[in-house]
Amino acid sequence: xxxxxxxxxxxxxxxxxxxxxxxxxxxxxxxxxxxxxxxxxxxxxxxxxxxxxxxxxxxxxxxxxxxxxxxxxxxxxxxxxxxxxxxxxxxxxxxxxxxxxxxxxxxxxxxxxxxxxxxxxxxxxxxxxxxxxxxxxxxxxxxxxxxxxxxxxxxxxxxxxxxxxxxxxxxxxxxxxxxxxxxxxxxxxxxxxxxxxxxxxxxxxxxxxxxxxxxxxxxxxxxxx
Amino acid sequence: xxxxxxxxxxxxxxxxxxxxxxxxxxxxxxxxxxxxxxxxxxxxxxxxxxxxxxxxxxxxxxxxxxxxxxxxxxxxxxxxxxxxxxxxxxxxxxxxxxxxxxxxxxxxxxxxxxxxxxxxxxxxxxxxxxxxxxxxxxxxxxxxxxxxxxxxxxxxxxxxxxxxxxxxxxxxxxxxxxxxxxxxxxxxxxxxxx
Amino acid sequence: xxxxxxxxxxxxxxxxxxxxxxxxxxxxxxxxxxxxxxxxxxxxxxxxxxxxxxxxxxxxxxxxxxxxxxxxxxxxxxxxxxxxxxxxxxxxxxxxxxxxxxxxxxxxxxxxxxxxxxxxxxxxxxxxxxxxxxxxxxxxxxxxxxxxxxxxxxxxxxxxxxxxxxxxxxxxxxxxxxxxxxxxxxxxxxxxxxxxxxxxxxxxxxxxxxxx
Amino acid sequence: xxxxxxxxxxxxxxxxxxxxxxxxxxxxxxxxxxxxxxxxxxxxxxxxxxxxxxxxxxxxxxxxxxxxxxxxxxxxxxxxxxxxxxxxxxxxxxxxxxxxxxxxxxxxxxxxxxxxxxxxxxxxxxxxxxxxxxxxxxxxxxxxxxxxxxxxxxxxxxxxxxxxxxxxxxxxxxxxxxxxxxxxx
Numbered sequence: 109x110x111x112x113x114x115x116x117x118x119x120x121x122x123x124x125x126x127x128x129x130x131x132x133x134x135x136x137x138x139x140x141x142x143x144x145x146x147x148x149x150x151x152x153x154x155x156x157x158x159x160x161x162x163x164x165x166x167x168x169x170x171x172x173x174x175x176x177x178x179x180x181x182x183x184x185x186x187x188x189x190x191x192x193x194x195x196x197x198x199x200x201x202x203x204x205x206x207x208x209x210x211x212x213x214x215x216x217x218x219x220x221x222x223x224x225x226x227x228x229x230x231x232x233x234x235x236x237x238x239x240x241x242x243x244x245x246x247x248x249x250x251x252x253x254x255x256x257x258x259x260x261x262x263x264x265x266x267x268x269x270x271x272x273x274x275x276x277x278x279x280x281x282x283x284x285x286x287x288x289x290x291x292x293x294x295x296x297x298x299x300x301x302x303x304x305x306x307x308x309x310x311x312x313x314x315x316x317x318x319x320x321x322x323x324x325x326x327x328x329x330x331x332x333x
Numbered sequence: 334x335x336x337x338x339x340x341x342x343x344x345x346x347x348x349x350x351x352x353x354x355x356x357x358x359x360x361x362x363x364x365x366x367x368x369x370x371x372x373x374x375x376x377x378x379x380x381x382x383x384x385x386x387x388x389x390x391x392x393x394x395x396x397x398x399x400x401x402x403x404x405x406x407x408x409x410x411x412x413x414x415x416x417x418x419x420x421x422x423x424x425x426x427x428x429x430x431x432x433x434x435x436x437x438x439x440x441x442x443x444x445x446x447x448x449x450x451x452x453x454x455x456x457x458x459x460x461x462x463x464x465x466x467x468x469x470x471x472x473x474x475x476x477x478x479x480x481x482x483x484x485x486x487x488x489x490x491x492x493x494x495x496x497x498x499x500x501x502x503x504x505x506x507x508x509x510x511x512x513x514x515x516x517x518x519x520x521x522x523x524x525x526x527x
Numbered sequence: 528x529x530x531x532x533x534x535x536x537x538x539x540x541x542x543x544x545x546x547x548x549x550x551x552x553x554x555x556x557x558x559x560x561x562x563x564x565x566x567x568x569x570x571x572x573x574x575x576x577x578x579x580x581x582x583x584x585x586x587x588x589x590x591x592x593x594x595x596x597x598x599x600x601x602x603x604x605x606x607x608x609x610x611x612x613x614x615x616x617x618x619x620x621x622x623x624x625x626x627x628x629x630x631x632x633x634x635x636x637x638x639x640x641x642x643x644x645x646x647x648x649x650x651x652x653x654x655x656x657x658x659x660x661x662x663x664x665x666x667x668x669x670x671x672x673x674x675x676x677x678x679x680x681x682x683x684x685x686x687x688x689x690x691x692x693x694x695x696x697x698x699x700x701x702x703x704x705x706x707x708x709x710x711x712x713x714x715x716x717x718x719x720x721x722x723x724x725x726x727x728x729x730x731x732x733x734x735x736x737x738x739x
Numbered sequence: 740x741x742x743x744x745x746x747x748x749x750x751x752x753x754x755x756x757x758x759x760x761x762x763x764x765x766x767x768x769x770x771x772x773x774x775x776x777x778x779x780x781x782x783x784x785x786x787x788x789x790x791x792x793x794x795x796x797x798x799x800x801x802x803x804x805x806x807x808x809x810x811x812x813x814x815x816x817x818x819x820x821x822x823x824x825x826x827x828x829x830x831x832x833x834x835x836x837x838x839x840x841x842x843x844x845x846x847x848x849x850x851x852x853x854x855x856x857x858x859x860x861x862x863x864x865x866x867x868x869x870x871x872x873x874x875x876x877x878x879x880x881x882x883x884x885x886x887x888x889x890x891x892x893x894x895x896x897x898x899x900x901x902x903x904x905x906x907x908x909x910x911x912x913x914x915x916x917x918x919x920x921x922x923x924x
Contacts, residue, residue: 133770140748147740164461166768182796183765189790190767192474192511196747199470202460206467210420234459241452249416249445254408257366259373262405270544279903281884281892293881304880313892315899316881317907333889334571336589343550353725379567389566389579392596392603396568399595406544413545425722434726472717473747479717510717520719637905641912655912659878662909666875666902670868673898691905699898706894709742712840 135162136194143201145325148281148332150318151274152208152216153325157232163198167191209235213243214271276319282330284308293320335372335400338364339407346414354418357439362408369404372397419446423453424468427519469514479510481522490516548690552635556587557643559596559604590642597646606646608654611636617657624664629689636689637662665692673699676707745890746837749830750786754838756797757781785834789841799842804828805835807848810855817862823886832860832890863891871899875906 130138142156174187209216209231217239220230231239247265255263288308293316308314313333324330342361349355376397379390419442422430428450435443458464487500490513498506505525516522543549565571565580571588572580580586588596588604596603610616611632620627629636640658644651672684673696685693718724751769757780764773772783780800783791791797804810804827816824828834835856843849867887874882884892 132768136769160460164465168462170768182760182762185790185794186765186772186787187767188509189474189786190769192470193747193750193786194768195465195511196470196474199465199467202465203467206456234456238452238456241448245445245448245452246413246416249441250409250412253412253439253441254362254366254405258369258405259401262369262401265409272543272545275904277904277907279900279907281896281900306881311885313884313887314881315884315903333892336591340550340554343547346547347551389564391601392563392565393567395596395598395601395603396565396571396592399592399598402595403591407550410545410547410550414547422722425720426726431726472741473743514717517717518720518723520723524717637909641908644912644915652913655909658912659906659909662906663875663878667872670872670898670902674868695898695902695905698901699895702894702897706742709746710836 132162132166135159135166139163139194139201140197141328141331143197143204145332146201146204146208149322149325150276150278150280151322152205152212152230154228155230155232155235160198160202160232163194167194167198205235206238208274209239210242212272212274213239213246214267215273217243218268276322277317279315280318280321281313281315281333282321282325283313283333284310284330286310286329288324288329291320291324293317335368335397336403336407338368339404342411343407346411349418354415354422354434354437356437357415357442358411359439362411365404365408369401372401372404376401415442416445420449422446423449427468427515428454470511471514471518474510479513480505480507480525481513481517482525483521484523485521487516487521548635548638552638552642553591553594554589555609555633555635555639557590557593557609557646558585558607559588559593560585560607561603562605563601563603565603590639594645606643606648608643608648608650609633609639612640612643612654612657614650614653617653620657620661620664624661625668627661628687629661629665629692630687632689634690637691662691669696670699672696674703676703740893740896742890742893745830745893746833748889749833750784750789750837752785752828752830752834753782754785754788754802754834755780755800756783756788756791757800758791758797760796785837789837792842792845799838799845801838801846802828802834804831805838805846805852807851807855810852810859814855814859814862817859817866821866823863823866823884825886826888829888830890831856831888860891863887864894867891867895871895875902878906878910 139156139159142153142159146153170187170191174184174191177184177187216230220236220239223229250265255265287310291306291308293304293306308330318325321330325332338361342358342365345355345358345361376394379387379394379397383390383394419438422434423446426434430438430446438446457467460467482505483500483502486502490498490500490508498508500506500521513522517524561580561582561584564582567578568580569578572584572586593604593606597606616632633639637658640654644655648654669688669692675684685696688696757778758775759777760775761777762773762775764771769784772787773781775781788797788799792799804813809827813824813827835852838846839849839853846852870882
């Protein structure tokens with residue numbers, strides 16, 4: 109084997125949130141967790157664009173390394189299998205997001221426009237462009253085909269009231285990554301006796317409504333399974 | 334009774350099973366729009382009459398307005414759900430729809446499909462250096478190489494190490510899975526179980 | 528973009544303007560009594576002769592129309608619970624919910640039952656209770672049905688189910704089938720996409736017709 | 740999610756293989772593997788173990804729980820208790836399926852192991868349906884399911900989440916005695 113694949117993949121990746129260096133393996137774990145959370149959460153979660161970009165880079169690098177390998181090198185198939193596996197998680201993750209963006213496009217664009225400057229973005233810049241184009245294409249279809257032919261007072265579409273929104277009361281399965289105390293399960297029930305408060309031990313698994321757990325999923329305190 | 338033609342459009346959608354799209358009901362949509370125009374015109378003169386002092390017109394105005402809202406909802410739902418199905422077709426058939434399927438689309442729907450194709454393609458191009466085709470890798474990867482049989486003459490096919498393979502009807506090959514998946518999905522190749 | 532037939536995680540179907548099931552459910556009829564003379568709406572009531580409908584006339588009107596006629600300012604009609612939600616039927620439900628044919632009672636029994644509560648009947652509370660008790664008492668049968676793998680006559684199982692129960696039943700059947708195909712190793716076979724396959728079948732069918 | 744995706748996650752589990760070749764360490768994105776020394780047992784992810792086995796480059800050692808005596812005991816415990824017992828492995832069903840499909844010759848009493856695993860699965864699934872029915876009858880709003888494996892959860896997920904979503908809607912009726920007017924008005 110004339111050329112060794114020299115540089116190890118232990119390259120350092122420092123993400124701006126925490127200063128700790130994350131290895132490629134850590135980033136991969138974060139991607140897998142983001143993938144499962146996105147798969148099971150009814151609403152669109154925060155964009156993990158840095159993780160996606162880092163992984164795309166890793167794949168790119170690895171594919172180049174593999175091209176350098178000579179035919180029949182033992183590692184080609186092993187690297188290619190890992191590349192296939194990572195690419196599957198990446199594209200499945202991005203597909204799931206795209207489907208939610210399409211399904212709740214007006215709701216998502218509205219929410220994104222009301223977010224503060226310091227709040228994390230829901231959409232990556234490219235997703236935002238896609239969402240705007242998609243929303244525009246829906247509206248222009250409704251306008252050209254039916255709305256403009258309707259009586260004047262009916263030609264507009266009240267976008268906020270009538271648009272599909274995610275069902276935050278959907279039931280989900282979750283696992284607690286850390287102990288959580290005093291989680292309110294039925295906040296909107298006025299009569300107190302139904303409002304249950306639960307302590308959740310680290311590593312325990314639950315089925316419950318998504319709404320009370322949404323912020324804990326975002327913070328990484330719990331993971332959806 | 335008002336609203337009958339509109340609900341018929343919705344029943345038509347409900348009859349469509351797993352993505353088989355019926356032809357766009359141009360006539361049905363036109364009739365519902367016509368009913369809306371008639372309702373609106375009648376309301377205009379009843380409102381006018383009430384302004385002139387007529388007393389018993391308001392129930393009819395309220396009734397017609399309700400029918401107008403109903404017709405509007407059915408029309409918009411008819412359009413929206415068809416676009417949902419056309420959107421799914423992009424992910425199943427690929428960027429070029431078979432002629433018989435495309436035949437059932439209205440002209441505006443074809444335009445919508447082209448627009449969707451373009452913005453999807455440009456989004457996918459932004460992923461990594463040379464883009465990531467999200468319509469591939471739809472199921473978890475299994476063994477790296479798979480055995481396939483050609484269902485039709487397909488001609489030259491470039492495998493991953495640059496060499497090309499001639500795909501003749503019934504010929505069998507041992508190809509890289511991720512490269513031949515699209516041909517399997519399109520029905521050009523058949524995956525033979527090892 | 529949820530295709531029409533699948534259950535989707537919209538914020539409950541009734542909020543979704545585009546939801547086909549909600550549009551069809553709101554087409555169901557509701558018994559009403561006219562409270563104010565309905566001038567020039569005679570055609571609404573086939574029985575009535577003249578142009579108007581007299582106060583006190585009883586008619587069945589679609590839910591979507593009744594909500595319009597109940598409008599904010601003037602209540603043109605008053606509403607009574609539809610037959611299947613009245614106390615006599617509620618008693619049958621509490622006696623043995625499992626034998627009842629909910630599909631015959633309007634395929635959207637739970638969805639429609641939830642909708643009519645917006646009319647705030649005196650017995651709305653009892654209707655709401657009856658709905659959830661019926662759902663719970665029939666739940667085991669729906670679950671067991673959805674998990675049984677035998678190919679015996681499926682529609683005997685689902686004929687009495689309402690659309691909500693059938694949707695849950697289908698969810699159970701689909702995951703059972705995908706588990707079975709996983710267990711018998713079908714999963715590694717990549718298949719032609721369903722649409723392509725169906726489209727090809729239909730094409731072949733068309734060609735057969737041409738040959739005759 | 741599809742069972743094949745649950746299996747995909749299971750393939751990250753580590754298993755012990757005995758390679759019949761030598762090669763220095765391989766630097767994967769997910770972490771390093773190796774070095775490989777002939778007849779020196781080592782741990783690799785399951786997906787790699789299966790691939791190497793298919794290429795006749797190694798033998799796979801069955802996990803310590805994949806023994807008839809152990810599984811008979813697990814089956815007995817499961818049978819005798821009304822509560823879900825902790826499982827031998829979070830992916831016991833998928834690991835067994837993969838190893839028995841691709842490395843049967845490396846697994847002693849493969850058929851018996853397969854039957855025992857299936858029996859344990861059936862016992863637990865029956866128990867799961869029982870607890871789901873009780874959960875619904877008692878109108879619970881949440882439940883703890885620590886000892887359930889991902890494949891078990893996944894097999895009831897679409898049915899159970901949808902059923903509970905609808906139950907939530909019906910329960911909300913009790914409070915508001917009917918939602919506000921719908922879109923038409």
